[in-house]
Amino acid sequence: MINFPSSPAGIIFRVKKTMTSFFPAIVCAGLGLCFASCAFVPQRNREFLSDPIMQRHDDGMEATLEGHDFPRREGSVGGSSGSGGGCGC
Amino acid sequence: MLRRIFPGLLLAIAPACLIASESGSSLELKHEYFWDKNKVWNHTPCFSLRLALDRKWSFGLEQELDIVTGASRRLGADKIGQFGDRELDVVSGASKIEQRYSENPSLTYSHAGLTASGSVYTSNENDYFSLSPAGSFSYDLFDRNMTIGVNYAEFYDKFKPQGAFAGLGGNKRIRSTGVTIAQSLTPLTLVAATGTFIKSWGYLGHPYNSPMTDSGQMMEERLPDHKTAGAVAGQIVQGYHLGDLLGSLNVDARRYQDTWGLTSTTVDSKLCQYFTEGAYIRFRYRYYTQTGAAFAKRDYTGNELYKTGDIRFFPFQSNLFGVKLSGPFPDAWATSAFLPDRWDVKFDYMFRNTHGDPVGDTPGQARYVTYQLYDPSETYTQGVIMVGLTYNL
Numbered sequence: 001m002i003n004f005p006s007s008p009a010g011i012i013f014r015v016k017k018t019m020t021s022f023f024p025a026i027v028c029a030g031l032g033l034c035f036a037s038c039a040f041v042p043q044r045n046r047e048f049l050s051d052p053i054m055q056r057h058d059d060g061m062e063a064t065l066e067g068h069d070f071p072r073r074e075g076s077v078g079g080s081s082g083s084g085g086g087c088g089c
Numbered sequence: 090m091l092r093r094i095f096p097g098l099l100l101a102i103a104p105a106c107l108i109a110s111e112s113g114s115s116l117e118l119k120h121e122y123f124w125d126k127n128k129v130w131n132h133t134p135c136f137s138l139r140l141a142l143d144r145k146w147s148f149g150l151e152q153e154l155d156i157v158t159g160a161s162r163r164l165g166a167d168k169i170g171q172f173g174d175r176e177l178d179v180v181s182g183a184s185k186i187e188q189r190y191s192e193n194p195s196l197t198y199s200h201a202g203l204t205a206s207g208s209v210y211t212s213n214e215n216d217y218f219s220l221s222p223a224g225s226f227s228y229d230l231f232d233r234n235m236t237i238g239v240n241y242a243e244f245y246d247k248f249k250p251q252g253a254f255a256g257l258g259g260n261k262r263i264r265s266t267g268v269t270i271a272q273s274l275t276p277l278t279l280v281a282a283t284g285t286f287i288k289s290w291g292y293l294g295h296p297y298n299s300p301m302t303d304s305g306q307m308m309e310e311r312l313p314d315h316k317t318a319g320a321v322a323g324q325i326v327q328g329y330h331l332g333d334l335l336g337s338l339n340v341d342a343r344r345y346q347d348t349w350g351l352t353s354t355t356v357d358s359k360l361c362q363y364f365t366e367g368a369y370i371r372f373r374y375r376y377y378t379q380t381g382a383a384f385a386k387r388d389y390t391g392n393e394l395y396k397t398g399d400i401r402f403f404p405f406q407s408n409l410f411g412v413k414l415s416g417p418f419p420d421a422w423a424t425s426a427f428l429p430d431r432w433d434v435k436f437d438y439m440f441r442n443t444h445g446d447p448v449g450d451t452p453g454q455a456r457y458v459t460y461q462l463y464d465p466s467e468t469y470t471q472g473v474i475m476v477g478l479t480y481n482l
Contacts, residue, residue, distance in 0.1 A: 059433065073125070078318065078345025078352075
């Protein structure tokens with residue numbers, strides 16, 4: 001059972017603990033990308049990277065809709081980047 | 090509501106063809122229909138307008154209209170029907186059919202690898218209002234092989250429950266900060282990592298979801314008034330060729346953790362494949378799992394400091410399967426400003442391992458009245474159909 005912080009010091013401790021647990025993943029991801037930056041794809045070879053199905057979201061509007069609607073429909077916390085903006089419920 | 094929306098819609102769209110002085114302007118129209126096992130349904134017509142003002146500046150406008158039942162799923166939103174009554178729920182006071190309207194105008198500057206954008210999002214429904222200014226900034230490095238971006242948003246939300254729960258609710262603030270790094274590794278490989286930090290405080294509850302004692306009596310929900318959350322995500326987009334046709338596999342994994350003791354993991358994968366020039370099919374599978382909040386219990390004695398009956402704070406897993414088709418209309422249509430350039434249609438089906446209501450000791454009496462209005466031997470399911478048209482202006 002978690003003891004909920006009732007003071008600013010408790011909140012800060014909790015934040016630090018939360019971020020500490022994420023820290024290894026953040027560092028690994030950062031280092032991986034730094035090394036990866038050695039890779040170089042010249043402009044003339046970027047034809048496929050600019051295709052819609054090679055984007056991070058192939059449908060931007062669909063991603064926006066899901067960010068608003070999906071968490072409340074699924075009843076989930078943290079499953080998408082949506083963090084506020086009305087529940088529609 | 091509709092009278093307020095349509096004039097704005099027409100004013101925004103009608104001059105779009107005239108104002109669009111640069112290529113890159115577009116208008117997307119979509120309509121989404123959602124339904125679930127509790128007979129809740131949701132129609133969402135929406136549009137997204139992108140208007141290139143010149144070579145550096147663009148204006149964006151997104152609008153959504155939600156028409157939804159299930160405002161009080163727990164206490165009788167069942168069997169309302171597609172065009173059922175619009176009375177308030179006699180117990181909870183929530184509306185059975187509710188409208189939510191949101192819009193998000195934005196202004197974007199983009200030049201020489203630098204992109205900066207600002208927006209103001211508002212959302213209105215009968216018991217909830219949200220206002221959110223947001224900004225983002227990104228910069229391309231190493232001849233556009235790497236992009237670093239940051240985004241920031243503040244939400245000023247107000248929950249004002251109606252009917253029996255009037256007087257509960259209150260103001261909620263959410264502050265969200267995110268950092269993203271995207272890197273192209275090969276002509277067919279893109280990777281990205283995202284970190285998000287979210288701080289919430291104020292009224293974070295939902296009074297319609299009262300917790301229960303073990304004898305079935307309702308209590309007032311009580312939650313902590315602050316929450317801090319962090320999420321990290323990694324994504325890879327790997328392209329390939331099937332003959333001459335391009336395909337891609339997109340895998341996105343996300344891990345979330347907050348100070349209420351809730352952690353969640355999401356793996357979202359999409360396989361896209363062109364089957365003709367410009368037309369592709371997309372298959373999707375998404376897995377989601379979360380633990381419960383530390384204080385979430387099925388029954389309460391009444392002496393606990395924090396109490397909730399909100400299913401969002403209980404553990405579960407869900408699986409989503411989806412298919413989408415997207416393609417171009419004939420080239421000849423491009424000569425007319427009134428005919429669309431592309432179409433898309435998708436279907437998503439999700440099931441969540443949350444069972445229906447168990448029946449209590451007394452015949453016919455539900456011991457635990459939860460959201461689920463179906464048999465305890467069944468799990469929760471839902472579906473989404475979405476159709477869309479895109480105009481290149």
